[in-house]
Amino acid sequence: MARPKEFDRDEVVKRAMAVFWEKGYEATSTEDLLRAMGIGRQSMYDTFGDKRRLYLEALQRYQAESGAQLIERLQAEQSPLLAIEQVLMAVAAETPAERARGCMYVSSIVELAQKDPEVASLARSGTILCETAFERIVREGKRKGEIAPCVDERKAGRFLLATVQGLRVMAKAGSTPETLRDIAAVALTSLKAR
Amino acid sequence: MARPKEFDRDEVVKRAMAVFWEKGYEATSTEDLLRAMGIGRQSMYDTFGDKRRLYLEALQRYQAESGAQLIERLQAEQSPLLAIEQVLMAVAAETPAERARGCMYVSSIVELAQKDPEVASLARSGTILCETAFERIVREGKRKGEIAPCVDERKAGRFLLATVQGLRVMAKAGSTPETLRDIAAVALTSLKAR
DNA sequence: CACATTCTGGACTGGTCTGTCAAGCATCGG
DNA sequence: CCGATGCTTGACAGACCAGTCCAGAATGTG
Secondary structure, three states, rough: OEEEEEEOOHHHHHHHHHHHHHHHHOOOOHHHHHHHOOOOOHHHHHHHHHHHHHHHHHHHHHHHHHHHHHHHHHHHOOOOOHHHHHHHHHHHHHHHHHHHHHHHHHHHHHHHOOOOOHHHHHHHHHHHHHHHHHHHHHHHHHHHOOOOOOHHHHHHHHHHHHHHHHHHHHHHOOOOOOHEEEEEEEHHHEOOOO | OOOOOOOOHHHHHHHHHHHHHHHOOOOOOHHHHHHHOOOOOHHHHHHOOOOOHHHHHHHHHHHHHHHHHHHHHHHHOHHHHHHHHHHHHHHOOOOOHHHHHHHHHHHHHHHOOOHHHHHHHHHHHHHHHHHHHHHHHHHHHHOOEEEEOOOHHHHHHHHHHHHHHHHHHHHHOOHHHHHHHHHHHHHHHOOOOO
C-alpha cells in the first residue's frame, strides 16, 4: 500500500451507475464512463477489471439501493394498502426525464439477462427480494383487514412486482401519468377488501 | 428494372427481425444480419438503407404480426374473459427459449425509445393498438356479464397491456411458468364479476 | 443479339471500440 | 531520506464496426 487512490470507489461506481442506467450497457462506451467517473483509463481497469465487471457492480449497487428504497416506502405508511398505492403511483409521479430513464433493473433484464449468466442471477435475486417485500406488506394488509382475506399474499406479491415492471415499460413507451395512475388503480382493485 | 433481386424482401426482413428480436439492436452486427438474411452487404444497404432503417422495418413487421395475433387470440374464444386469460397465460405456456427471448416490442422500448424518436413513435402507436384491443374485449366482457360493470374498460385495457409487459419482463428475469400463471390469475381478479 | 440497368460479391475505409503498455509520479514504511 | 509499491496519464494496439466503392455478372428491353 504505497499510494492511495485519488478517488472514492463508491462515488465513481455511483457515477458509472448513472451512465449505465441512462444509456444501457452496450450503448455506453468506456470513454463515456471515464468522463463521468472523472478517473483515468488505467485506474478504471485496475479497480474494476473491465467494463462488464463495472457494470455488474453498478447493477448490484442499483439493486441494493432501489430494493432498500422499496422496503422503506412500503413501511413508511401506517396503512399497507396505502403504502402499496404510493409505490405504484410513484412511477406516475416521476418527472418525464425519470420516466424515460426508467429502471436499471428492468433494463438489465431486457438487455442482458439472456446472454449474461451473472446478470440473470442478479435478476433472480432481485426478483425474490422485491416479491418478498410486497408479499410481507400484503400479509400485513390482510392482517389489518385492508386487503381481502382471499388474496394469496405470495401470488399478490409477485403480481405487484410484475405491475411495477409493467408500469416502467409503459412509462418508457411514453404513457402519460394519468394512464399510469389508471393502471395502478386497476391493479389495486385486485387486492382491496370489499 | 433490369435484373430482379435474388431474394424475397419479406423473407429477409423476417430473418433480420429474428436476429434483432433475439439479440437486440446494439448487440446485433451487420455481419450477423447478413449471415441470417443470406444476402450480400450491398444488397442489404441498397434495399434497406442502413442498419437502423432495417431495424425499424423489422420492428414494424413485428408489431403488425404480434398485434394481429393479439386481436385474433382475443376473438378466438366465445368468452371474452377466457380469451383474456388465454392471452395472459400464453406467456407462461411458452417454451423456456421463447420466454428468454421475450418480446421485441418491449425490448425496443427499453433499449431505444429514449434515444430514437421513430422507435418512440412506434412504441406509442403499438401501445394504442394493444390498449384498444384489450379495451374492446373488456367492453364485450362487460356486455356479457363476465366482467364487473364497475370496471372502466379504457383503464382495464391499459392495465392488461401493462400486465402483459410485466409478465414479459418477469419471464425474462427467469420466473417460472407457475409464477407467471399466479400473476395472470391475480390480474384477472381485478376484472371478474362477483 | 446488344445495350442499359440493376444486382451481387468482395475488398476496403475511416472510425470507434475495449483493453494494454510503459513511463513518470505520489505516497508509505523503514 | 530512500526505496518499494502502487497510482495516474497518455499513447497505443488489435479487433470490430457500419457503411462505401468497384468490378463483374445477370436480366429485361429494343
